[in-house]
Amino acid sequence: MNRDIYRVREDFAILNDEVAYLDNAATTQKPASVMAAVRRYYETQNANPFRGVYSLSEQATAEYERARACAAAFIGAKDNEIIFTRNASESLNLVAYSYGMNNLKPGDEIAVSIMEHHSNFLPWRMVAQKTGAVLKCLKCEPDGTFSDTAIAEAITDKTKLLAITCVSNVFGRVNPVRKLANMVHENGGIVVCDGAQSVPHMPTSVSELGADLLAFSGHKMLAPMGIGVLWGRYELLNSMEPFMQGGEMIETVHWDRVRYAEVPHKFEAGTVNVGGAVGLMAAIEYINSLGFDFIMAQERALTEHTLKGMKSINGVNVIGAEDAQHHEGIIAFTVDGVHPHDVSSIMNEAGVCIRAGHHCAQPLMDHLGVRSSSRVSFAFYNTVSEADRFLNRLDTIRSLMGYGR
Amino acid sequence: MNRDIYRVREDFAILNDEVAYLDNAATTQKPASVMAAVRRYYETQNANPFRGVYSLSEQATAEYERARACAAAFIGAKDNEIIFTRNASESLNLVAYSYGMNNLKPGDEIAVSIMEHHSNFLPWRMVAQKTGAVLKCLKCEPDGTFSDTAIAEAITDKTKLLAITCVSNVFGRVNPVRKLANMVHENGGIVVCDGAQSVPHMPTSVSELGADLLAFSGHKMLAPMGIGVLWGRYELLNSMEPFMQGGEMIETVHWDRVRYAEVPHKFEAGTVNVGGAVGLMAAIEYINSLGFDFIMAQERALTEHTLKGMKSINGVNVIGAEDAQHHEGIIAFTVDGVHPHDVSSIMNEAGVCIRAGHHCAQPLMDHLGVRSSSRVSFAFYNTVSEADRFLNRLDTIRSLMGYGR
């Protein structure tokens, strides 16, 4: 474990020795540079971009477009393929409304993996209901892999759209997006990827990924809440109808005719969130300055250490792969006889913040036969001593709850 | 003019003597207390709200709901009638998709005033196109009033929905929403109000307003970008279908059945913007601490002074009412023979920031026979000397552009 981590932690005012924040898959903390960038924007450059012909507005426009270019470079995309949204959920709904509602018809198939976050499941369920398309379920094994049989059942020559997460927020395992995408593309379908849990934790190249659209959230990667991204292949975005309509997304409006603006503006209705985009840019710059080598080494070491410790505790059952390498910083688990909400509360009493519940992936919970579960999830700024605090408390939980008394 | 204004200006780091920011209808600047509140949130309470059973998440939830209660009190609404959105445009699109697309049918009429911002026009145009409802235009007089004939033509017994702004961002005049709402309600229709230009500048009571739904933006009232509000009557919201779907807006999700969460959560898909909501709360507290008496007196004095000055300049034509009292801080105008973009650039050279273009109200521009116009708009933190700087430059524009040479 890199010892520099204590210097890195000083960038995060909220981190201290009292509380171990281990719910990073839900949202991350923000470094000082992000807070400073947002503040600098509001204190020196704030204006409504695009609309103004004066210098302040030009600066705001430039900052916003610089943030777009930064997000594009981060995932190997072109600038005009980046649409700023509020969060991954809005990005996915945008695709559902704009592409799904206008392109799918009865008989078409939408394949959705059983491990999707509700935000990449419910929009497609809605599209299926409203268009008459058929919703097909791509089932997974208990370790988070997809069998060839499951794939063959879910992806057919009628599959017009596949919705799949890059990394599940329960398993923490990297999905074989490229392989699945190739199958879908062969029959002319498109692939919508949920990158909420992958983009913050590993290098992303949209060309290598193989998907057509990719959604992610800023708040899960050190940026403020309220900013998210949808990436899409330019030609695809260009062929899609607008989603929300209003200011900024038009070229000309008359009572009886409208010309929409070009992509990406066509999909950004109303006053854009420059402050949020600037925050995301600062977050990406921070991530780049640390480098994914450091980030991934850090998160993997924490995951390995923690998983090993968990396996040695009686009555603790890890969800997903045996191997830490398939847990990208995320370990969901249950404790025999102890409800996950009680686990969380007992952890909280020891200053350990972990998640309890269905993790917005209830269909997966149903599939695994688990009502709900606990989840510990790491960011690079976590320490082994935080992981140990979690493990020590976990070790006492069953006895605290009266078992073996 | 209140002399304390110079102390108030110290709360806004971006304001200085070099640049007169007079584009406040587009977006406002942010006081230090708003910046501090957002920062305090991220530095001491940040977590994903609702989802966590640990203290940090409980604090984030409490802050978010406190912000909701604050926004509710600000407009005399109940807490659970406040939906946080990204901006007014999203609020209006939410209504268009959720109410409009699911409730209107061929033959129904949607009445939209000709002075609506594109964000309260385009969504209704889309709804009309997709549902077969008829879009009717409520025309206005050159001074921004509605004649009885125009009203009778636009609002009929088939009017299922009226979309009307409280205050136009071009005229700056308060519209008779209550009177129009009464007519629409008589025939069982509903009224969607755009409060983007009214809520920041005058006390609002949704019960007195008479509308069923009200949209506004935080960034136009001292809050950060990326947070907006939709207010709606509870029963109406409760009867509406969800708009965006995903995490947080559900109670239970299974592959084959879903139960949505209660209003307002039903309409807040994905991770909410706590930082933005906290910023909006601080903005409202700041406004409350100044008081609307002060704010309105300040903005009216500036408007009166400026309008008087503009009338004495040759070749300057004010759009809308003669009387400053019908210009709530907003004065749109043209200069004979000088294009509005040139006006703005020339103003910018003198450190004066004003808006040029169609102000996202192109149908109104068409109706008034104006291709585009300039607009000066005030906030309470502007000064008479800033207004004078604008007037002095305006006085020279035609001669700078070669007229009378």
Place this chain on the structure above:
Amino acid sequence: MEDRTFYNEVITDHNLHPLHKSDMDSPDIVLEGVNPSCGDEILLMLKVNDGVISDASYSGDGCAVSQASADIMIDMIIGRELSEARRLCGLFMKMIKSEATEEEIEELEEAGALENISRMPARVKCAVLSWRTLDEAIAGKE
């Protein structure tokens, strides 16, 4: 710190070894309580004679807080008048809001073990689920 916990013996005992978690033949009143945010479910079953709760039991699924709280409540209300049971519900709510006097908490007997739940706002719903369900049901009857 490692060993301090809200989960005292009263709570863990009632959770692991409930006294009244069982089905009931032909109950007079059946009440269902659901706490959707946690997934807690409670089914209360009461026999009532002349306004007195002569027997009660529950079944359910959920966290230790909700299940123990239900078991403790049932234990307290058996043999009491409906109005008296409602009064206890009121006291319990008061305690949760940190508004109860020492005597009132005393009167709540074992339910006093849940007093500190107010320190865990997200779990308050679990603690009050059975009490609220009972209270609303009796109120509906009156």
Place this chain on the structure above:
Amino acid sequence: MEDRTFYNEVITDHNLHPLHKSDMDSPDIVLEGVNPSCGDEILLMLKVNDGVISDASYSGDGCAVSQASADIMIDMIIGRELSEARRLCGLFMKMIKSEATEEEIEELEEAGALENISRMPARVKCAVLSWRTLDEAIAGKE
């Protein structure tokens, strides 16, 4: 400060008293340029003989920058070969990007009056509208 302005006499003169703002009978080439963000519109009309622009005019509507720039451009390209006109377009773009040498700006004659537009990024589109339109059209012919 009150009196300093980018709008020098060359620009205001060409805007108020354009030399080439007129219709043309049967032009050989008609080019339309639109700047949607400002609403500027330009219609360029050229007569071309043997690769030489023998006559040119424009009509349009828009800000002083776009209209003066068009008028200045037309004045410069009349009598030049198409390839030569394109070279001037290239020089103009270079100037706008602050990449032109002093000699190159000199060569642009009156168009040099627009040099400082780079200080007003939002207005650059207005200045280059006619030049870009001409350049693209000639490139399309080649």
